[in-house]
Amino acid sequence: MEHKAPIKITLVGSGNWGSAIAYIVGRNARKHDDDFDIEVRMWVHEEIINGKKLTEIINKQHENVKYLPGKKLPSNVIAVADLVTACGDSDILVFVTPHQFVENVCTQLKGRLKKGALAISLIKGFLIDKKEGTICLVSETIRELLNIDVAVLMGANVAQDVANEEFAEATIGYKGRKEMWPILKKLFETDNFRINLTEDSYTVELCGGLKNIVACAAGFADGLGYGGNTKAAIIRLGLLEIIIFVELFYHCSNIRTYFESCGIADLITSCTSGRNRKICEAFVKTRKSIKDLEREMLNGQSVQGPMTAEAVFIMLKKHDMLSRFPLFVVVHQICRKELSPSLLIECLRQCENKLPDN
Amino acid sequence: MEHKAPIKITLVGSGNWGSAIAYIVGRNARKHDDDFDIEVRMWVHEEIINGKKLTEIINKQHENVKYLPGKKLPSNVIAVADLVTACGDSDILVFVTPHQFVENVCTQLKGRLKKGALAISLIKGFLIDKKEGTICLVSETIRELLNIDVAVLMGANVAQDVANEEFAEATIGYKGRKEMWPILKKLFETDNFRINLTEDSYTVELCGGLKNIVACAAGFADGLGYGGNTKAAIIRLGLLEIIIFVELFYHCSNIRTYFESCGIADLITSCTSGRNRKICEAFVKTRKSIKDLEREMLNGQSVQGPMTAEAVFIMLKKHDMLSRFPLFVVVHQICRKELSPSLLIECLRQCENKLPDN
Numbered sequence: 001m002e003h004k005a006p007i008k009i010t011l012v013g014s015g016n017w018g019s020a021i022a023y024i025v026g027r028n029a030r031k032h033d034d035d036f037d038i039e040v041r042m043w044v045h046e047e048i049i050n051g052k053k054l055t056e057i058i059n060k061q062h063e064n065v066k067y068l069p070g071k072k073l074p075s076n077v078i079a080v081a082d083l084v085t086a087c088g089d090s091d092i093l094v095f096v097t098p099h100q101f102v103e104n105v106c107t108q109l110k111g112r113l114k115k116g117a118l119a120i121s122l123i124k125g126f127l128i129d130k131k132e133g134t135i136c137l138v139s140e141t142i143r144e145l146l147n148i149d150v151a152v153l154m155g156a157n158v159a160q161d162v163a164n165e166e167f168a169e170a171t172i173g174y175k176g177r178k179e180m181w182p183i184l185k186k187l188f189e190t191d192n193f194r195i196n197l198t199e200d201s202y203t204v205e206l207c208g209g210l211k212n213i214v215a216c217a218a219g220f221a222d223g224l225g226y227g228g229n230t231k232a233a234i235i236r237l238g239l240l241e242i243i244i245f246v247e248l249f250y251h252c253s254n255i256r257t258y259f260e261s262c263g264i265a266d267l268i269t270s271c272t273s274g275r276n277r278k279i280c281e282a283f284v285k286t287r288k289s290i291k292d293l294e295r296e297m298l299n300g301q302s303v304q305g306p307m308t309a310e311a312v313f314i315m316l317k318k319h320d321m322l323s324r325f326p327l328f329v330v331v332h333q334i335c336r337k338e339l340s341p342s343l344l345i346e347c348l349r350q351c352e353n354k355l356p357d358n
Numbered sequence: 359m360e361h362k363a364p365i366k367i368t369l370v371g372s373g374n375w376g377s378a379i380a381y382i383v384g385r386n387a388r389k390h391d392d393d394f395d396i397e398v399r400m401w402v403h404e405e406i407i408n409g410k411k412l413t414e415i416i417n418k419q420h421e422n423v424k425y426l427p428g429k430k431l432p433s434n435v436i437a438v439a440d441l442v443t444a445c446g447d448s449d450i451l452v453f454v455t456p457h458q459f460v461e462n463v464c465t466q467l468k469g470r471l472k473k474g475a476l477a478i479s480l481i482k483g484f485l486i487d488k489k490e491g492t493i494c495l496v497s498e499t500i501r502e503l504l505n506i507d508v509a510v511l512m513g514a515n516v517a518q519d520v521a522n523e524e525f526a527e528a529t530i531g532y533k534g535r536k537e538m539w540p541i542l543k544k545l546f547e548t549d550n551f552r553i554n555l556t557e558d559s560y561t562v563e564l565c566g567g568l569k570n571i572v573a574c575a576a577g578f579a580d581g582l583g584y585g586g587n588t589k590a591a592i593i594r595l596g597l598l599e600i601i602i603f604v605e606l607f608y609h610c611s612n613i614r615t616y617f618e619s620c621g622i623a624d625l626i627t628s629c630t631s632g633r634n635r636k637i638c639e640a641f642v643k644t645r646k647s648i649k650d651l652e653r654e655m656l657n658g659q660s661v662q663g664p665m666t667a668e669a670v671f672i673m674l675k676k677h678d679m680l681s682r683f684p685l686f687v688v689v690h691q692i693c694r695k696e697l698s699p700s701l702l703i704e705c706l707r708q709c710e711n712k713l714p715d716n
Contacts, residue, residue, distance in 0.1 A: 156590035167703045168587035169594065169711065192703075194591075196711055228631045229526035232514035232623035233552075236527065240617065255613060259598065259713045264622055265590035272630055273586045345525045345550075353527065353554055355617045 006037040007183065010090040012105060013097035014044040014058075014079065019068035020163040021096055021122060024190055026074030032186045043086035044079040045101075055079040071163050084112050092187065095121040095142060099304075102127060102138055106145035113146060118180060120151040120172070124208040125304040126311060133314040137205050149176040151184060152201055154208035155261035156269040162193060169194045171262035173204030196260055202250045203257040210245060211267045212305035213312065214238030216280040216331045218271035220341045223284025230345070234327070235271050237351040239264065241327050244356055245312070248321070255355075276305035283334075284341045306335040326350040364395040365541065368448040370463060371455035372402040372416075372437065377426035378521040379454055379480060382548055384432030390544045401444035402437040403459075413437040429521050442470050450545065453479040453500060457662075460485060460496055464503035471504060476538060478509040478530070482566040483662040484669060491672040495563050507534040509542060510559055512566035513619035514627040520551060527552045529620035531562030554618055560608045561615040568603060569625045570663035571670065572596030574638040574689045576629035578699045581642025588703070592685070593629050595709040597622065599685050602714055603670070606679070613713075634663035641692075642699045664693040684708040 009029055011022050022042050029036040047054045049066055057065055058079035062072050080086035087093055087109055097105055102123065119142050126135040139150040155170030162168055172184050172195055181197050189195040198204065217234050239258065247253040257263055271277060279293050286293070290306050309332040316322050322329050330347035333339040367387055369380050380400050387394040405412045407424055415423055416437035420430050438444035445451055445467055455463055460481065477500050484493040497508040513528030520526055530542050530553055539555050547553040556562065575592050597616065605611040615621055629635060637651050644651070648664050667690040674680050680687050688705035691697040 156587050156594075158585060158587050161585040161587045166584055166588050167591055167706055169591045191707060194707070194711060226524055227516060227519040228627040229514050229516050229519045230524050231630075232627045233525055233527045233619065235626055236514075236617070236619060236623040239622070256713050259594070261591065261594060264597070265594040268593055268626055269586040269590045272589075348525055349549060349552070353552060355614050 006033070007035055007091045008037045008089060009040045009092050009094065009187065010087045011040065011042040011077075011094045011096060012083075012087060013095065014042050014064060014067065015096070015098065016067045017122060017157075017159040018042070018096040019064040019071070019073065020159040021094065022064075022073055022077045023071065023163055024193055025094065025187060026077040028187055028190065030074060030076055035183060035186060038076045040074075040077045041080050041086045041090070042077050043083050044081055046081040053081070055081045068159075068163055083108050088112055089114050091117055092183075093117060093119045095119055095123055095138070097123065099123050099125045099127060099138060102141055103145065106142055109146060113148060118149045118151065118176070119146065120153055120174075120184065121205070122153045124154060125212065126209045126308060128307070128311050132318075133311060134318070135209070135308065135311045135315060137202070139201065139205055151176070151180075152205045152208070153188065154204050154266060156265040158269070158273075165190075165192045167192050169196070169261035169265065171195070171204050171257075171260040172197045173199070173201030173262070175199045175201045198254075198257055198260060200252060200254045200257040202252045203246050203254060204260070204262045206246045206250060207242060207258070207262045207266060209304070209308055210242045210312070211238075211270045212276045212303070213309045213328050213331050214242070214267060215270040215274050215276035216305035216309065216335065217327055217344065219277035219280025220284050220331075220334060220344050222277065223281040224341060224344065231271065233348065235267060237348060237353065238271075238327055239267060240352055240355060241325050244324065244352065245328070247356060249315070276303045279303050280305065289337075290335055305331070309335060323350075324352065364391070365393055365449045366395045366447060367398045367450050367452065367545065368445045369398065369400040369435075369452045369454060370441075370445060371453065371459075372400050372422060372425065373454070373456065374425045375480065375515075375517040376400070376454035377422040377429070377431065378517040379452065380422075380431055380435045381429065381521055382551055383452065383545060384435040386545055386548065388432060388434055393541060393544060396434050398432075398435045399438050399444045399448070400435050401441050402439055404439040411439070413439045426517075426521055441466050446470055447472050449475055450541075451475060451477045453477055453481055453496070455481065457481050457483045457485060457496060460499055461503065464500055467504060471506060476507045476509065476534070477504065478511055478532075478542065479563070480511045482512060483570065484567045484666055486665065486669050490676075491669060492676070493567070493666065493669045493673060495560070497559065497563055509534070509538075510563045510566070511546065512562050512624065514623040516627070516631070523548075523550045525550045527554070527619035527623065529553070529562050529615075529618040530555045531557070531559030531620070533557045533559045556612075556615055556618060558610060558612045558615040560610045561604050561612060562618070562620045564604045564608060565600060565616070565620045565624060567662070567666055568600045568670070569596075569628045570634045570661070571667045571686050571689050572600070572625060573628040573632050573634035574663035574667065574693065575685055575702065577635035577638025578642050578689075578692060578702050580635065581639040582699060582702065589629065591706065593625060595706060595711065596629075596685055597625060598710055598713060599683050600625075602682065602710065603686070605714065607673070634661045637661050638663065647695070648693055663689070667693060681708075682710065
């Protein structure tokens with residue numbers, strides 16, 4: 001019988017979401033040890049916690065005490081501080097760093113990866129093209145910098161709840177080698193984390209970023225005290241703008257993809273809970289700036305919605321398409337304090353309220 | 359110039375939703391008096407309130423003190439206690455009674471309506487075929503009993519918020535005379551109540567009824583303490599069962615209709631607020647029966663979800679299709695206390711998680 005080399009996995013990142021996914025991937029690698037190398041490496045940006053290295057704590061206590069405290073990681077997940085050591089001979093690289101580290105990580109890995117390696121990005125949100133001010137997909141950036149195949153995994157996934165094994169779903173978008181589909185499914189799926197796969201990778205990723213703009217609008221509505229009718233209308237009109245945007249700029253809107261977890265499900269969660277919604281509700285109620293609220297409410301971490309709204313605004317302006325996206329535009333203008341939140345409804349009335357013909 | 363007779367409107371019903379709609383329709387009839395007879399009649403099931411007739415109170419004070427207190431109705435909305443007097447010469451009958459009165463109302467109106475009259479049903483939820491135990495659409499029942507054209511209006515519409523002129527949307531489904539579309543739009547649309555029309559009338563109506571089953575599942579999840587991931591998965595999987603059900607039993611599922619207010623928007627509102635959700639959350643937490651909770655929480659009014667789940671269960675059983683609808687089935691079994699709510703997740707794992715091919 002031919003010996004098939006086990007597939008080596010590395011998690012590129014070890015924050016809250018990275019650690020939750022390490023829990024799943026670690027157990028699946030062990031469960032399917034016919035396919036996978038049992039040792040799953042996790043690249044950890046080294047930190048000193050109470051005088052000890054975070055990598056050592058993780059490898060001894062099997063717990064990421066900083067980013068997912070209280071949850072034991074499988075003992076076959078091995079923390080590695082050196083990026084190239086962690087990734088160099090891996091077959092599948094699970095990207096789960098904060099989005100602002102992606103370019104730096106890729107630059108370090110360039111030319112040092114195994115031939116045929118596959119990346120899968122779990123990073124929601126976009127990068128910003130600094131010169132143009134427009135959005136770049138994380139998957140595109142990885143592909144361009146590393147010249148490898150890239151899949152994405154998105155969905156209605158609050159990290160802590162996934163780590164607690166609450167029932168959740170996710171969508172993998174991957175247009176490349178079809179023979180990798182069952183492998184990716186085996187790597188991520190559990191009884192409480194159900195995976196669907198689609199080829200419509202761009203739509204999957206775009207949903208994960210654009211929904212943050214809609215969540216801001218939902219937060220404004222909450223701050224203004226509107227009820228369920230208005231919130232539901234915002235979610236629906238926001239979804240229509242997402243669909244129109246994806247179709248116009250990426251020519252890939254397969255309507256079926258919006259019925260996946262990455263589509264309506266993630267949008268609903270973001271608009272009913274989620275930190276973009278929360279910050280934007282507080283923005284209306286307190287009249288403080290987004291920056292101040294991030295400092296007060298999120299220890300200075302930034303929310304993606306306002307940034308994304310700005311980059312999308314720049315794109316739309318450049319293409320003379322501001323008038324087709326009143327919801328996206330008004331979120332940007334309200335965040336910038338160029339418009340009063342009370343004008344939100346006025347703008348909703350301008351929204352396209354029908355699915356575009358296809 | 360040819361004189362076109364003004365279109366006469368009657369509201370068949372005067373509860374909370376009926377009165378909220380009377381507010382809109384009354385103002386629109388006055389605004390578009392080229393098209394409509396200014397006098398809008400509202401059939402009121404006569405009651406005595408503090409020694410006075412409700413019709414007299416409404417016609418003097420222009421307020422439905424019982425069902426929409428605190429909101430002035432337009433003075434051109436005239437309450438009429440006699441059903442046939444209210445409806446006999448009307449061109450458009452807006453049905454907005456509780457669903458259990460529909461058959462009785464239609465029986466009284468049979469043969470006494472103007473030729474060419476159009477009904478539009480705003481009644482969410484189904485009637486139950488007493489012999490078979492299966493669901494009947496309200497629109498079908500009206501059509502069969504009165505032999506007239508029937509449209510439906512559904513959407514994410516909490517009555518009180520619509521009366522308060524909060525921004526909301528609704529969907530009209532009507533397959534009949536296309537020349538009636540602009541008339542129906544004029545009758546219902548305002549700056550804060552936006553209307554879309556579609557021919558896919560059955561889907562519009564079925565969404566309005568079936569979403570109540572999904573809202574029950576969402577309520578169970580809330581009662582069990584699950585977070586946003588699970589709730590979003592339930593809404594998504596529930597929507598897929600709605601789509602499969604509509605396709606199987608009514609052969610009319612146009613995927614675009616689910617992007618209307620009657621589809622995702624109404625489903626979201628029902629699963630995040632809404633009384634089916636609320637009762638079912640309490641059901642899990644208190645272990646009381648649905649009947650007892652209706653008495654305690656809703657003054658004995660019944661919620662539609664458990665009834666609908668039962669009728670759908672009977673239909674599915676008859677067609678040997680229980681296994682294709684695990685979510686619908688588990689809601690019925692939990693409501694009947696045949697299954698423990700804690701088995702909800704077990705059942706979600708059996709759900710079809712892809713949109714059916716078409």
